[in-house]
Amino acid sequence: MTGFDTRAIHAGQAFDPLTGAVIPPVYQTSTFVQEHVGGLRSGYEYTRGTNPTRDALQTLIADLEGGRHGLSFASGLAAEDAVLRGLLRPGDHVLMGDDVYGGTHRLANQILVPWGVELSTVEMSNLDHVAAALRPNTRMLWVETPSNPLMKVSDIAALSEIGHGHDCVVVVDNTFSTPALQRPLALGADVVVHSATKYLGGHSDVLGGLVATDDERMAEQVGFLQYAAGAVSAPWEVFLTIRGIKTLSLRMHRHSDNAEAVAESLLEHPAVEQVFYPGLPDHAGHQVAAAQMTRFSGMVSFALRGGAEAARTFAEATSVFQLAESLGGVESLVNYPAQMTHASVRGTELEVPDNIIRLSVGIEDTDDLVSDVAQALAQV
Template identity: 70%
Template sequence: MPEDADYGFSTRAIRAGQHFDPTTGAVVPPIYQTSTFVQDGIGGLREGYEYARSGNPTRDSLQVLLASLEQAEHGIAFASGLAAEDALLRAALQPGDHLILGNDVYGGTHRLLHRLHVPAGVEVTTVEMSDSDAVRAAVRPSTRMVWVETPSNPLMKITDIATLAAIGHEAGAIVVVDNTFASPALQRPLALGADVVVHSTTKYIGGHSDVLGGAVLTSDDELAEKIRFIQFAAGAVLAPFEAWLTVRGIKTLAVRMDRHSSNALAIAEHFADHPAIERVYYPGLASHPGHEIAAAQMSAFGGMISVALAGGEAAARTFAESTELFQLAESLGGVESLIGYPSEMTHASVRGTPLEVAPNIVRLSVGIEEVGDLIADLETALPRS
């Protein structure tokens, strides 16, 4: 299928980058589970393939597909989301460069920056990304990158991507958006002015909790070339089977995100005034401070919810350990519902920092089960007064 932006999102999710087997007519492309490729004489490469670290048809298929979905010229796939982030940071930043980071981001991103890149000379300032004046005030002559999560993890903060892109570009900085929570089915940051999108494809893109992966998407030719070199030289590439599984997951991304979003909205509305819950963090609620911006830059509000328990830490721990359909586990974005306690799970690395998550916060990754069953499960697990 031509990589034609005129096709609708769901059509591209199923067909972009997929070259069917002309020998058998199989409608699903094969997995090229090989470590190397025969050469027709020394240097005589077939379709440019030499060794699986430098290129593989199955990985290339996924990279073309992801680029199509994010409306990017280049897609580069990695073995995990953090491998993708690390390659981008190494490609774009030098010692002495300054990065502006949101004050509510995935704990692994904070750990990667502060344990690996800050010691190597990168400077980081943490700000409230929803406050454009605070972002402007954080800009320095050395600012080279603005890193945005929207919706953020785990407090579901919303950043106006177009506004932040303008601020970043005025400063001569690259604007990066982690689009993992929304996925390209709901939000496309490059179309709003961002320069780079990163994903943990482990989450909604893969969608079935059975594969690790990450990706960087951009239309910046020079930056893409640098990232591809790091992908090749450092070797954190996505293996063929994982690439194939991710392509498989993407085919249902649009319909899954519809169901994730509708289920999450129903749950958020149901528990918004529950006596055991102090606050529901979900941008689909009109009471959310970022609701209007989210409605403008997203087509739906996604499947992630966080809640603050009125009973404090003890109530939050009991709640997280008492559900049945919501399984207590790391990660998110699969078809099954998960519940997590960020303070000691996904965000343990930020305890004692400005990004520390309050101990009464519980995060929900709302799956695609029957929403009535999910609501009943949560009701049963909530503490009673």
């Protein structure tokens, strides 16, 4: 199997040999009966360690990201925690983008830093700034592209070259793009992380995180944390994620179509100061995005001239777009980052301007979405 859409449906998804069921059974079990002491059936002992359903998802994400190893976790942050603690040691320095999900920065700053890891942030889309920010003990570049919520685009191939020249692990958060649109491992990255809660699951009904890598040593280190700390994904959540991935490519193209239409509609509105969408030709990172992405996904952010009051008014005035945290579901969501998803970084170098709105553009009728944005803007 070579085509992405074919692999999204079939990788790790062999039919059940006992009954011929097209969909493999969900192994909703905590433990497995042994033939004798130490005599495991097909290697399965206890679900925290291994489970056939989770194995299927891990095979699937590794295949789609172009790696040999996949790991599934209870949440995106659990996946990030395992990567950070599995690959770093006290005294190491991690260089992180200055516009990342607030929870990622909180995890590194409030859990890893007290443990002894050094953290600094940089404009990751500026290669000169990245090179200048490297320290003798820098061991990881943490890249989020497009970034959250300002949609900054970082050159994965160039950053991988810089990082590897400094003996750094290059980690890319691919949540916004998914492997349907962007494949960081093929561009030189070492590790890919996902919040599977978002586009991969795709229906706002599951919590999960995923890691993919082609490096066996890194897979073993992260896998040890998966097993020893135990933040693994449960079988039913895994099943829902697999089901979501089967339609990933179709959804991502529809998300991209709608986001492009919404972004273009924002450009000419007098209340809008700036639109952040990599698919727009005048976006600062458009050329890089076009080179490493096949489409530009469904996330659009914009700044309102009326400041915080206008942004809050807009966020509470939409009807098709629902006011909620998270993103990547089939339904459209509106988010006010300064007081919602990025409240944890207020007062830090990652603080999001209070006139920013972030839209997760769903797969509803395009005209309905554009009209909803227009009527909400009319109230600011």
